[in-house]
Amino acid sequence: MLRFYTAGESHGQALLAFLSGLPAGLPIDVAAINHELHRRQLGYGRGGRQKIEKDSAEIFAGVRHGQTIGAPIALRIENRDWANWEKILPVEDTKSAETTSKKLVAPRPGHADLAGSQKFNFHDARYVLERASARETAARVAAGSFARQLLAQFGIEIASHTVQVGHVRLERAACWNEIKAICADLESPLRCVDAQAQEKMKAEVDAALKAGDTVGGVFEIVAHAVPVGLGSHAQWDEKLDGRLAQAVMSVQAVKAVEIGSGILAARSYGSEVQDEISYDKQARRFKRSSNRAGGLEGGITNGEDVVVRGFLKPISTLRKPLGTADLVTKEPVQAAYERSDWCVVPAGGVAGEAMVALVLADAFLQKFGGDSLAETRRNFESYGRQIDEF
Ligand SMILES: Cc1cc2nc3c(=O)[nH]c(=O)nc-3n(C[C@H](O)[C@H](O)[C@H](O)COP(=O)(O)O)c2cc1C
Numbered sequence: 001m002l003r004f005y006t007a008g009e010s011h012g013q014a015l016l017a018f019l020s021g022l023p024a025g026l027p028i029d030v031a032a033i034n035h036e037l038h039r040r041q042l043g044y045g046r047g048g049r050q051k052i053e054k055d056s057a058e059i060f061a062g063v064r065h066g067q068t069i070g071a072p073i074a075l076r077i078e079n080r081d082w083a084n085w086e087k088i089l090p091v092e093d094t095k096s097a098e099t100t101s102k103k104l105v106a107p108r109p110g111h112a113d114l115a116g117s118q119k120f121n122f123h124d125a126r127y128v129l130e131r132a133s134a135r136e137t138a139a140r141v142a143a144g145s146f147a148r149q150l151l152a153q154f155g156i157e158i159a160s161h162t163v164q165v166g167h168v169r170l171e172r173a174a175c176w177n178e179i180k181a182i183c184a185d186l187e188s189p190l191r192c193v194d195a196q197a198q199e200k201m202k203a204e205v206d207a208a209l210k211a212g213d214t215v216g217g218v219f220e221i222v223a224h225a226v227p228v229g230l231g232s233h234a235q236w237d238e239k240l241d242g243r244l245a246q247a248v249m250s251v252q253a254v255k256a257v258e259i260g261s262g263i264l265a266a267r268s269y270g271s272e273v274q275d276e277i278s279y280d281k282q283a284r285r286f287k288r289s290s291n292r293a294g295g296l297e298g299g300i301t302n303g304e305d306v307v308v309r310g311f312l313k314p315i316s317t318l319r320k321p322l323g324t325a326d327l328v329t330k331e332p333v334q335a336a337y338e339r340s341d342w343c344v345v346p347a348g349g350v351a352g353e354a355m356v357a358l359v360l361a362d363a364f365l366q367k368f369g370g371d372s373l374a375e376t377r378r379n380f381e382s383y384g385r386q387i388d389e390f
Contacts (some may be wrong), residue, residue, distance in 0.1 A: 001365035003246035004143045004358060008077075010133035011085035015077045017139040019062070019146055021365060024070035026150055033057045033145040038078065039143045040350040044189035045205040045215070045343025049135075052081050057142045070371060073099025073146060077138050089130070094368055105327045108335040110316030114327070123327050125336075133342070134252035137351035144354025153373065154364070154380055155225045158357050159183035160349035162192045163309065164218035165201035166208065170194055174226050176305060191346040205343045212320035214342045215255070216312045219349030221356045226295060227380075228303035228387060230363040240363055247355035248310045251348060256311035260294020275304075286386060303388040306360070310352045315341055 001021045008015035037055035055077050063074030088102045104125040107113030116128030148158060152241045163170045173195045174182075182193045190205075192198035200215075208215040231240025261285040265273045275288035288304055295306035317340035324335040341347075368383065370376030 002147065002358065003112065003367075004140075006136055006139035006143070006161040008136065008139060009089070009130035010135040011078075011081055011089055011130060012079060013082050014079055015136065015139040017075050017077075017143040018072060019075075019143045020072040021362075022062075022068045022070075022073065022146060022150060023365070023370045023373050023376050024068055026067060026068040026146075026153065027066055028059075028063050028146065028149060028246050030057065030059065032149060033142050036141050036145045036148075036350065036354070037138060039186070040138060041184060041288065043191070043346035044202055045209070045341060045345075046347065047341045048339050049081065049341075055138050056147075056167075068146075068373075073143075075139075075142055077142060080137075084293075093203045096293075104129060104336050104338075106321075106324050106333045106336040107327060108316050108318075109322050109324060110313070113336075114324075117327055125327065132252070134347075134351070137347070137354075138252065140251075140351055140358075144357045147354070147357035150361050151223075151357060151364065153377070154227075154363075156227075156360065157224045158221065158353050158360075159224070160191070160353045162198075162201065162217060162218045162345045162349060164191045164199050165190060165192075165263040165343060165345055166204035166215040166217060166314075168200040168204050169218075170197050170199060174220075176222060177219075178223075179222050183264075187348075192348065208314070209342050212318060214315035214318060214340075216314040217343070217345035218309055218311050219345055219352055221248070221308045221310070221349065222353045223295070223306040223308075223356055223360055226301045226303070226306050226360065227383070228301055229383070230301040230360065230367055231296070231299045233298035233300055240292075240301060240359070241296045241299050243359050243363070244296075244306070244308050244356060247359045248308055248352050251310060251351045251355060253312045253315065253344065254310045254348065254352075255313045258294075258309040259296055259312070260307050261292040261364075262294070265292065301363075306356070308352070308356055310348060312345055312348045315344065 003021055004019045006017050034056045041050045057075045057077055058072040062071045107125050111127035112128050112132035117125045161179045161182050178193045179364040182188055182191050190198050190201050232238040241259045248257045273289045275293055278287050280287050291304040295304040321335040321337055324334045368376050
């Protein structure tokens with residue numbers, strides 16, 4: 001239902017996003033898109049690039065008079081750094097092009113540098129890393145904001161927080177209100193709900209910087225007030241947990257995804273894992289005693305919060321580089337270093353929120369359809385009555 005693509009390189013003119021399938025008549029708040037873009041740029045442990053960029057989205061198609069018109073949406077986020085790269089990465093092969101000045105022949109282990117160069121047949125990883133870079137997540141976040149704005153029309157909200165940085169973990173559960181509050185707090189360095197744990201996380205980030213190293217961690221995304229019945233058990237590719245896992249795993253540097261307490265569940269007994277069901281006669285709804293399933297059973301949302309965790313490996317670009325082999329001479333050399341982040345857990349969470357929003361909005365439109373928001377709403381409300389009467 002909802003399709004999206006991105007284009008653009010890290011140091012090219014701009015990042016672009018194309019989004020198709022939203023119903024007409026959805027009010028679009030451009031300031032909300034830019035707010036998400038700003039959130040993506042924050043976080044303790046980011047490199048110098050964020051000081052250069054001030055991301056904002058310019059919409060070129062699909063939105064008129066402040067609302068969607070059922071046409072594909074196209075948007076652009078300018079790369080301010082392009083001014084420094086115009087001569088290095090020109091579109092046309094001009095004589096003034098500084099084609100060799102930023103060549104990257106010492107592939108960084110953990111990046112797409114070597115595999116991408118071999119695959120696309122470059123003896124310079126520059127073109128590969130330009131696209132593999134997580135600068136691309138800015139385009140996803142902008143597209144994701146459209147999905148969030150659709151979901152918000154139906155009371156569905158999405159937020160993320162940091163639950164681990166390096167060896168330091170948030171050792172307690174966080175409730176929705178806390179997560180929502182920390183998500184809105186632009187001053188919070190690592191978006192962790194616990195002040196003490198956050199101080200320890202900051203120390204972990206500082207230690208990595210001091211050692212010329214990098215540090216990974218875990219972000220948790222929570223989607224609140226999701227209706228029961230999104231996704232399906234009927235086919236493997238309709239299972240919403242699988243679709244969410246793929247989407248969050250596609251965020252650069254995410255190496256594992258967990259739904260609910262999935263990892264702990266693997267080493268627990270069934271009686272310790274499943275969420276018992278009861279019926280609240282007053283509220284006229286089924287309830288769970290806990291939400292270890294993370295809001296998904298059989299690939300279908302069950303009405304509880306959808307909880308997805310993304311596990312980020314530490315950034316591959318190291319100030320104290322690892323050994324590698326030169327793409328041209330094949331001699332042993334040290335991996336290339338260029339300006340880089342050293343911890344991106346909060347920013348990864350914002351990118352993860354966007355991916356969760358896009359997948360949920362897609363599943364939502366699959367269930368409720370509608371060419372206009374009014375039609376989607378009618379379908380949604382009619383289904384709500386069915387659930388109430390169930
Ligand atoms: C928000 C964010 C920012 C990132 N910043 C950097 C960075 O500055 N330097 C770097 O080497 N990798 C960075 N990464 C990770 C790389 O983009 C990623 O590891 C690389 O593209 C290889 O892809 P893979 O790890 O998904 O296999 C960042 C990832 C995210 C989510």
